[in-house]
Amino acid sequence: MRNILVLLVTLILLSSCSEKQQVIIVVDSENSRIGFAQEKLEKTLLDLGYQVSLASANEENTNDALIISITEKLDKTNKEGFKISSTKNTITIEGTDASGALYGALELSDRVEASGEIPLNLNIQDKPEMVLRGTCIGLQKTEYLPGRTVYEYPYTPENFPWFYDKAHWIEYLDMMVENRFNTLYLWNGHPFASLVKLDDYPYAVEVDDETFKKNEEVFKFLTEEANKRGIWVIQMFYNIIVSKPFAEEHGIKTQERSRPITPLIADYTQKSITEFIKKYPNVGFLVTLGEAMHTIDDDVEWFTKTIIPGVKNGLEELGITNEPPIVLRGHDTDAKQVMEAALPIYKNLYTTFKYNGESLTTYQPRDAWESIPKALSELGSVHISNVHILANLEPFRYSSPDFIQKSVKAMRDIQGANGLHLYPQSSYWDWPYTADNTTERLKQIDRDWMWYQAWARYAWKSQRDRGEEVDYWTDVIGDYYNCDEGGKDILVAYEETxxxxxxxxxxxxxxxxxxxxxxxxxxxxxxxxxxxxxxxxxxxxxxxxxxxxxxxxxxxxxxxxxxxxxxxxxxxxxxxxxxxxxxxxxxxxxxxxxxxxxxxxxxxxxxxxxxxxxxxxxxxxxxxxxxxxxxxxxxxxxxxxxxxxxxxxxxxxxxxxxxxxxxxxxxxxxxxxxxxxxxxxxxxxxxxxxxxxxxxxxxxxxxxxxxxxxxxKDSGNIEEKKVKAYEPAQVTILNKGVKQFKLQKGQQVYSDNTAKIEEVADELKKLSGVQFSDELQREEGTVLKFKNDQPIKILVGYFNTNSYTVLEPPTLETNAQANNRGQADIKIANAMLVPGLYPVNIYSYSYEPGQHELVLGKGRVLILGFIDDKENILIHDAGITDSEAGKTVDWLFY
Ligand code: ADA
Incomplete structure (x- = not known):
């Protein structure tokens, strides 16, 4: 702390050589956010030529200097709010908490910067509408790492050089605080094995000692620097993923779609979480219960018996009662059911769900994009709308203030959200770069500055007058390109595109x-x-x-x-x-x-x-x-x-x-x-x-x-291409007691359901399906055990209906592993008619020679035969349905 007397002497000496007023910035708290606010304001004033001094308490002003005081007056009901008022020689910034004081100081600093001088007669009061305003960064890459699958990216300098670049972090965090973002989400499949070591599972760590130390250092640096700027760091992870060395040690996979909970992986995950909390008690969690879990019941169990106890054990060992936030994603789970089970045992819970899927499509969301978030927002906890990957905006520049403002209003009014979780505008998997082909690659925070500004502006306050917004953005863009009213035309270009x-x-x-x-x-x-x-x-x-x-x-x-x-x-x-x-x-x-x-x-x-x-x-x-x-x-x-x-x-x-x-x-x-x-x-x-x-x-x-x-042709009628019938491939089925059935008219597809094949696509006619029990499929799911000496494709028939009795086909939107055996697309649509059941679409799963298990979830699904893997299935619609829509014309393009 500086001595106020020395300070005043210095000010008197300096006053002779400057016309600018002398300013003393006084703070009454040791809080690092307020310290940051003081520094930021000091810099702005110094840059404009003011004589600035810092002091820790408000002393009598003997020098006609302007005193700017930054204080914190706790008001739990108005989080992050502030008041700025002024008299002739004082400006008082009063935050409802440390973040509020910080935001108040930044508001003043912005105004000083904009006008080039300290404004008079201040009487401002403000606070954000949305309580959590966050951005995310993926510790993920454009491609899978060798020998690994989706989301599995250890934190290493080779994988993520930018993660170790402190200057980049500072730039990013400064951008965040300038925009009043208060949460930073880091996305990764299984971060624990890069960040913690467990006595019981020493082999689980997947980075070398030197990297481990660097990771600890960066994480500490990041959380401290973020905290100064009023930002929570939240680490995201998927479930259930284990580290590669852990999986190898136990002869299991790192992740599987229908993975059951086992005591081993529950213990490993729980201990990882506990250790993480002990190291970083101020870091929250963002939890994805999909994509590698079996059922919703498992999701509930995993969240309430593995994850939350893991966090609580960590807090208990530290003797801390302040719960870090846990944000539960609605992705690929029933978040409402999970939350209802979890709220009684953990209070600091939030939910989040995608705003419009993995795209930006509308500010009038309906159906699932309305009902699910709305139900989550009604649970009593804060709901956060996640502007997820922008798959339809990649890679061009996008920053329509009009669309964004309307979207934030929709989040609040239609979805009941009170938080924003914003993805990068494009190139999520390629952070920190954009897709522009420039000599030196452009960074997203530089190119997409307006994307961050626009979402943040409306997350702070969505109800703003459209005319004023046009003027505002005209100025902002006008400044950026130094083009005055040209800013308005650029705004039009952004909003039209x-x-x-x-x-x-x-x-x-x-x-x-x-x-x-x-x-x-x-x-x-x-x-x-x-x-x-x-x-x-x-x-x-x-x-x-x-x-x-x-x-x-x-x-x-x-x-x-x-x-x-x-x-x-x-x-x-x-x-x-x-x-x-x-x-x-x-x-x-x-x-x-x-x-x-x-x-x-x-x-x-x-x-x-x-x-x-x-x-x-x-x-x-x-x-x-x-x-x-x-x-x-x-x-x-x-x-x-x-x-x-x-x-x-x-x-x-x-x-x-x-x-x-x-x-x-x-x-x-x-x-x-x-x-x-x-x-x-x-x-x-x-x-x-x-x-x-x-x-x-x-x-x-x-x-x-x-x-x-x-x-x-004379007829002019649709002439479908003739396709040859596939020869069956040799496969030994190892399930006990199952029968097979020929894919021919009159054959029964289930052992306990009388539905029979009426018609089948020509190319399937030589094949035989595997007859399961309809009831068991629905209650327990399907496991096909088999052995093959040659590479094969298994043809699987998914029913084309919304009925809850059937198994959903492989769905990449909720399961990033849904194409690991080439099964993501329909190969033959409307391939079979079984009256009493539903139209059947054929998908295929490729298998290398060996002994395998094809594990499918609960619900009706048909195994319809085995063919040589080399067989190139002509993707088409066989049109075998009983509906009018059956006739298709896409064959004209093949
Ligand atoms: C889908 C998508 C992934 C990821 C995931 C999620 O599986 O393909 O890239 O975005 O959703 O976590 O929401």
Missing amino acids: GEIAPKLLRTFGISDGNRQTLLLGMFMGQLVNPYKYHVYKNFLSSNGPIGEILIDYAAKEWKGEPHVGETPPQIIEEVVNHGKLAVEAIERATSSIGKNNEEFERLKNDVYCYNAFANFFAEKVKAAMLVLQYKYSNDITDLEKASPYLENSLKYYNELVGLTKYTYLYANSMQTAQRRIPITGRDGTNKTWEELLPHYQKELEVFKRNIEMLKS
Whole structure:
């Protein structure tokens, strides 16, 4: 602490050489947040030429200096709030807690910075609307590490050099506090083996001693620096994952979809948690009970008997009663049920759920994106809305203040959320870089500054006047590019492009999950027959206002029925218009740019990309509408009319290729086989527009060829390609007493259900299925034990229905391992009809030679035979259903 007398003498001496007022910043607390506030304010004033001194208590002001005092007056009901008031020689910043005092000081500092002087007559009072305002960073990578699977990334300098870069952390934390974020989530599958050592499981650690020490140091540094800025660090983990060395020691897998709880893994996990809490009692947890657990009952048990006791044991050993926050994700579990069991034993619980899935699609969420968060918010704990991976926004710049403000309002008003958990705008899996192809890679916090600012601004206060917001952002952008009113045009460009991806995905997409990368485009087969690609459950009903998808629109058009809500032609017209207005606006701004010119050029290029994309998509949809009309008219001229639209779409796609070829490294940052739409991302492939172009060119050629083929036939009827019947592969079934059945008419598929096959796709006719008990499947699940000497594919029939009696097909949206045996996509849609049951879609699981168990969860599912793994299944829709929708036209594109 400085001596106030020395200080006053210094001030008197200095006063002669400066016109600026002398300022003494006085604090009455040792709290590190208040210390940080004092430093921040001091710096701002010094930069402007003020004579500033720091003091620890308010002494009599003998020197006419301005006294700024920062104090904390505890008011538990108004967390993080502050009041700033002033008289002639004093400014008093009063926080309701240390964070409030910090925010008050930052508010004053911002105002001083903006006007270049200390404002007079202050009377400000403020506090945030949302109680938790957080951002996240993934300790995850674009690809799997060798010998490991999803989410398994030890904390090492090789994997994450940026994690050890303290300067980057400071920059990031400063960005957070400038935006008043108060929570930082670190996502990783199993962080414990990089951060704690257990006496009982010394072999579980997966980093060397030197790295372990570095990790301890960085974690300590990070939590302290975060705390100064009013930020909680929250460590995320998935369940149940164990470390690789632990798994090897015990001969088990690191993670499995239907993993049962065992005493060993429960003990290991619980002790890991306890040890972590003992080391970092101020770090909270974000818990994902999916994706590697068996049932909801297991989720409840795991949370209440392993995780929470693990935390409590740690606190008890430290003698601490202050519970760190535990945030429970609703992802792949029934969070309501889990919370109801957990709240009686732990108080500091929060819930979080995805805002619009793994995309940004709407500010009018409905169905599951409304009902689930709402139910969670009604539990009495705080609910946090998670803007998860932005799979439809990657990789272009996105920061529409209008869309973001409306989204935050929707979180509050529709979902009942009182917290925000924000993902990076794009390139989540590639932190800290963006996908821009620049000599020196751009960092996300630099490029996407506006993304963070906009969400934070509305999380602090969502109800702001739209006109004032336009002025506000015009100024902010105007400052960034030194372009005054040009800021307004850039804002228009952001807001117009900001509508394109949300509207297109919610109307034409297959999934809001990162299974789909929207901005790479979609194939015609996906537009005219999306169901073949397993449209994600509730996707269409949750992601926006009521509307019609293409196939329903076409059916109604044909029947002359009235349309409801948003329609495909309306949406494509809108997106084309958004693109056009955005281009006009960004071009208007061009001549006014006075700063950050290179970044402006990149932004402009993104606007052109969005425009080309909107046009590409619109032309494709026009083609798709005609193709779907042909489904009803059987008139080949409909197809002929579609062809030029498809050609046009290709022209726009070519433009997109030109715009991105040298400016982007990739479109999507998750570069694994988990990416399925428009096409697999296996081994880092198909991630650029240039790579996709030949596929779209081929699509057009095939379509034209098929039109010619149809024209050469007299009938003009749909001519499906003939497929050959698969030869059965040799497999020994090891389950005791199970029978097999031939895939032929009249055969019974269950031992205890009389339903019989009515019709089956031609290529399956030589195969035999395995007959299980319907009842046991529903109650216990299915385990197929078998041995094979050659690589094989097992064909598994999933029922296409929403009935709770059936097993859900592999779903990448809630199970990132759902493609580990190539099982993520439908191979043959509508392949079999079994009256009394439901339409059957065929999926396949590949197995190398050996003895195996295929473990499927509870619910009806059919094992329909074994074929050689080399057999290349022609993905198609066999159309065997009893419904009118059965007839499909996607074959025209294969
Ligand atoms: C899906 C998605 C993953 C991850 C996960 C989650 O499985 O494919 O990338 O985002 O959800 O944790 O929500």
